[in-house]
Every structure is written in C-alpha cells, then in structure tokens.
Amino acid sequence: MEKVLRDPIHNHIYVQHQVVLDLINTREFQRLRRIKQLGTTSYTFHGAEHSRFSHSVGVYEITRQICDLFARNYPSQSPDDGLWDDDERIVALCAALLHDLGHGPYSHTFEHIFKTDHEQMTTDIITSPETEVNQVLRQVSPDFPAKVASVIQKAYKNPQVVQMISSQIDADRMDYLLRDSYFTGTNYGNFDLTRILRVMRPYQDGITFDISGMHAVEDYIVSRFQMYQQVYFHPVSRSMEVILSHLLKRAKYLYRENQLQLNGATDLLVPFLTGNFTLNDYLNLDDGVLNTCFAVWRNSSDEILSDLASRFLDRHPLKSVRLAANTKKYLPTLKKLVSEAGYSPEYYLDTNDSYDLPYDAYDPSSKKPRTQIELMQKDHSLVELSAISALVKSITGRVSGDERLFFPREMLAKSDQADLFSPVYAEFNRYIHNDHLIDPNNNRAE
Template sequence: MAYNIPILPREKVFRDPVHDYIHVQHQLILDLINTAEFQRLRRVKQTGTTLFTFHGAEHSRFGHSLGVYEVARRICDKFVRNYPSLTPGDGLWDDGERPVVLCAALLHDIGHGPYSHAFEKIFQTNHEQITIDIILSPETEVNQVLSRVSPTFPNEVASVINKTYPNPQVVQLISSQIDADRMDYLLRDAYYTGANYGRFDISRILRVMRPHKDGIAFTISGMHAVEDYILSRYQMYMQVYFHPVSRGVEVILNKLLARAHECYRSPEYGLNHSASLLIPFFEDNWTLKDYLKLDDGVLTTYFLHWLDEPDQILSDLAGRFLNRKPFKSVALNFDKDAATIEHLTELLDNMGYDTRYYVAKNSSYDLPYDFYRPDQIKNRTQIELIQKNGEHIELSKASEVVATIAGKARGDERFYFPREVIKSDTLSDDLFADDQFEFQTIVTTLENTTSY
C-alpha cells in the first residue's frame, strides 16, 4: 500500500565513518530513531565478544542499523531513478514501497539483547521474534510511531522481517544473500576491526543491482563486484567472526550466565549480589518490558558484582571474562575425536575443574554462498545475474570463483578448556601433576598434527 510520508523541511544527517553521511529525509524515520527502543541499541555492541580480539570493534547495533537504513535508502533512490514502474505488475520498482523498506531496514536488529547470541543461548530468547514483538506491541514507542502511518503499517513492517511480505523485492533488499544488512555489517565490521577482508565495492554493486518481478538481480557486467563481495564475506567469517579467541571469550560468557542461573535457582550456591533485572529471565517469566531494560552495560555491572560472590566458580568466570582470560582451544572433529574429547574432559575433572563450566565444544560454520536445491527444506534466495539477452543465470554457474565455495559450509569445531592447564610452569607437585602433564602432551600433539 502506498503511503504519503511527510518529508522533513530540511534533511537531517548523521556523520558516519562507513557511509560518510546518513541522510534522514522523513519525519517517520527521525521519530523511530528517537524512540527508547532504538536508542537502547547504542548500548548493545554489534559484534559481541569480537572486541576481545579486535580491540577497535566497540561499535554498536545503533550505528549498524542506521547504516542498513542508509544502504536501503540509496537502493530505493537508484531504483526509482533507473527502473521506475510504469504499469502495475511490470516487475520494476514501485516507490510506494519505500516507507516499508526504510522502516524494516532501520528496525531489523532492534530485538537484539545484551552480548547478542550468548544471551540468547542461555535464556532461550530469539532476537528476530523479539524484533517483531517490539514492532507489533502497542506498549512500545516504535509501534506508536509506526501506527501513526496506518493501523496496519506495523504489521507490514513486521512481515518484511519475517519474510512474508508479498513483494519479494522488498524482502530481498532486507534479507537475502546480498542485502542491505550484510553489505553494511561487512564494511562496518571491517572498518572497526581493522581487517581489510570485509571491504568490497559497494558503489559498483548498487550500480548493477536492479529489480525484477521475482526479486532482485544484478547485471552480468557487475559479476566481479559480486564475486568480491562473496569472498569478502567468506574471509570475514573465517578470519574475524569465527576467530578462536573471540569464541573462547564467548564460551566463558555462556558458562558465566549459566552458572549465575544455576546459583539463583539453587539454595546450595545462592546469589548474594542483586541482579534484579535478570530475575525474570532466571525465573523464565520475562516480558518484553523486562527484555528492553537489558543492555551490555547492565550485564557488565552484574559481572563486576559477581567477582565478590562466595561461589568460586561464578566469581572465577566473571574475572576471566572481565579481565580477558579466554579459554584455550584445540581443533577437533567432534565425531571422529569423541574418545579424545572424553579423555581430556576426564583429565580436567581429575584436576578439580567442574567440567560443566570449564569445558566446552564450540562448532562455528557458515555457508558463504548457496544456490537453490530441490532437496533442501529451507533454501536461501540465490543470486541471479542478468545476461545481455535478458535471461537470468545463477551466480555460481557464471563464476568459477564462487563455484569453488558454493554450497559448502566452512568453519571448524573446537574443544575449549582453561588456558593455564597447558602452561608447563604451572605443573603442580600434587596428586594431579601426572594428569596435567598428560593433558598437555595430548594437546601439544593435536596442535602439531591436526588439519581441521
């Protein structure tokens, strides 16, 4: 449905290190930015524990969300200028879709919680569902702003997030294998981590992007820019997002939250220091209002309190997280090396470590690019190139470079444990010295021979 959205008398801009200026031209967008729910994103870091490896990665979900909005705005501008719809159903761009595109782009991450995915694992939350809940709940400022456009407008924006919106062009602009979200986070994360892997020619990609009746495609003259984007994303996952040290810190964060949960629920351990904003999550009766009170700073404050908890496991894990003492890891195949993992775990148990909290298996995989396969239950939207004769060809069929990584999950499996166990100068003279020496020997051998 086309909406008449008021234009600001003078556009507002946000100075941005990635996109130079982010242009806000509609009162609707400015009002959404100024909501309490959106401002909370300033206090949620974009890349979670990655900053423990790449110290510059202090950027927030707020900046990323503005960036996704800006990329989407530029796409809309290019489409209406170069591919405007002339008749209904012609497969070209209907600029009446702009309001829902811009709002969905801006709000797509508004449901992220503190430290993102680590919090979700422990308390069984889902940031995508919470994003939809924020958009649809009459209690939120976001919903109140959206409802001024139309009573049905919040549902339209939410349907883009959950991929049920009827126009596939709109959905693919926000969520596909080459969308406004991915384009911004690759460039933004590369900038803040200092890693050049994520850089690609976004101007060229936007130039060759065009709408068609089934979604979004790219002219074949821009194939190399699309290849570069796919490879940049692959390298960022392998070198940055899946970095073993960042994952080692995230393992500690997971175990810390799990132990706090256990302490709260168990009279045997107790939780002496207040963590009042987490109580609804410990008791599994939280509301959206409870969720929106949480951010990275709230959890960090609780971690500082937990340093003084009498429970030694909780205080130790809090110290490891706050003072950057990540778990060490070794690459293993969880199936092939199951006996080795079991034996290493037994040795740690013998040395006095509670292996519920000091041992972890972490599996991190990503599919750099995939194409349609009839046998798959859930398919990604494949990237299509428009040839000079007007016919479409799937990217990996035209690009030998992309074909080499298409349809193949990349990543590894790692076994995590306390780093001090393998330091030879910490060998004790007590009963467990032999166990520690055997542990060190096995890990050293694995590090020298593994090819995973």
C-alpha cells in the same frame, strides 16, 4: 525535512522522512546504542566497540540508496512490469532501520542460555501497542506495523522489499561486512559497494544484478567468506563466548538453588532466570546491565561464578585446539583429567563449532532455502551466479569453519612450572601436543 548523520562507513546518512527520525528517537531504538554489534569480538579486535545502533542506521542508508537508484533507473510504469514502485520506499526504509531491534545483550549467547529469539522479539517490539516504535509506525497507518514486521519475517507481498533486507546479498550483510571490517582494523570485509549498488535492478521475483557487475558480486562473496574465517570465527572471541555462556549458566543454576546474590542490576535478570519475562523486562537489558551483574558476581562466594566473572571481565580466555573428526573418543579422558586438576568440566571444558555457508544456490527442498543470486544477461534472461562464476562455484554449498575444544590455559603448564610434575597435567599435555586429539592440519593451541 532532512537530517544528516555523520558515519565512518557511508560518510553521511540522510534521514529524509519524519517517521524515520521519530523511530530513531524511540526508547527501543536508542537501546541499541548500548548493545555491541560484535559482542565478545572486541576482546580480540579492540576497536570492535561499535553498536547495533550504528549498524542499523547503516542498513537504513544502504536501503535508501537502493530505493533512490531504483526510483531513478527502474520506475514502474504499470502494476505488472516488475519494476520499482516507489510507494514501497517507506516500508523498506522502516524495516531496514528496525531489522535488528530485538537483539538482546551479547546477542546470540544470551539467546542460547535464556531461550529468547531476537527475530521474534523484533516482531514483538514492532507490533506491541505498548512500545514507542509501534506508536510511531501507527501514525503512518493502523496496519503499517504489521507490514514492517512482515518484511522482517520475509512474508511481505513484494519480494524486492524483502530481498533488500534479507537475501544472500542485502543491505544488512553489506553494511556489517564494511562496518565490522573497519572497526576490527581488518581489510577482509571490504568490497565495491558503489559498483554493486549500480548493477542492482528490480525484477518480478525480487532483485537481480546486471551481468556486467559479476566480478563486484564475486568480490563481495569472497569478502564475506574471509570475514567469517578471519574475524567472526576467531578462536579467542569464541573462547570468550564460551566463558560468557558458562557464566550465565552458572548464575541460572545458583538462582534455582537459591544461592545467587541479587543486587541492583542483577534484579533485572530475575525474569530471565525464572523464564517468565515480559517485553518490558527484555527492553530493560543491555550489555551494561550484564557487565554490572558480572562485576557483582566477581565477589560471589561461589568460586565458579566468581572465577568465570573475573575471567570474562579481565579477558582471560580459555585455550583451544581444533578437533579432528575422529577424536571425540578422547573427550571423556580429557574431561576426567580436567576434573582431577580441580576444574568442573561442566564449566571449564566445552566444544564449540562455528560453521558458515558462504554461498548456496537455491534448493527448495532445504529446510531454509536461500534466495540465490541471479545475474541478468543482455537478453534479460537470468542466470544463477555459480553457474557462470568458477570462483563462486568453488565455494558454493561448501560449509566452512571448524569445531574446537576449549579448556583452562592452566592445563598447559610449562615445563618449568611445578604443576607439570603432576601426572594429570603431564597426561593432558601429551594429548594436546602429540596429535592424539587435535586436527593434524592445525596443531597449535590458540
């Protein structure tokens, strides 16, 4: 059997195994249609409405192409030759398809507030006998769900399969860079996918790349760096994440105080507000459920909850400035000024840091050692990418990103507004505009 899905990134996605089609049709996988891939980023780049469903089938498709290339060009002839054993194809394809299955609504913000872990939830969904996904996987073999889960947990016996899904250059990252770049209307994430796939090759310890493709790999590394700086770390998207986080935090507080109005969709949040939820409770949630809660809370008698819900639904982001390393001492003063202006600092003032490591060579002493990118030379010896690429070496091990202070835009009252005559607003403006607080290299409020 073969089913073809049209896709704006890969043109066609070829489903060639019944188990893959059956997984796509499960309740748990269809839920991913209702969870945005980029969360609050659509408030900045309005086209970024694509789902974790479309990303997941994209990761499947890239993995399928890798398997095809490996089977054609590097088929295993003996158990220990380090080449591709195509018996691994099904577990690789299923792990690729299901790798994001456990993401919740507004993924990372929800995780932070309700202490969930999407990777653990993915494993739970795959291994729980109660799920449709598990029932489909068990049709392959009784131990097949555990095999798929072990790939996602990076514990599977074959490192080639693991690195297809999770490494510094894997099917997951390659799809989300291309897909996110397309839907945000930016070009930062574009790279030569076809060339990278052509130079990939299996070896005993995982996946390597022919040295002739070094420049395509360099381009991928730079594209990823640019996407984080220009898209993923955009101040407005982070501002909306801060509002979302504080909105959920306020709801949690009000529930504990028996002051949260429950109505329809909000009932689905109760297990998370109490911290006592089941896997089925988790699977009942998606972005739409949370958005419905926010629509209810907009009319709440609690002014903070109502205001934060309106700010989120109507896109009224907080303003922000980039913090310099030596300015944390001014934060208590700004907190006091925000409070005097009538805003609760707990909900209307916050710092947010976003950092990424564009590329790192393997360090076994690290808490989370990364699988470095190896290039295979003509004599079949391996060399680590940054050892021969001056471009990659320049960003290897260097964390990029910033820390920002977020506050109500009303605090930046213009000079023709009456509020500026208030000493509170005037003093706050002096701190923001006179470089007392902000990074001198980026002194513009976003």
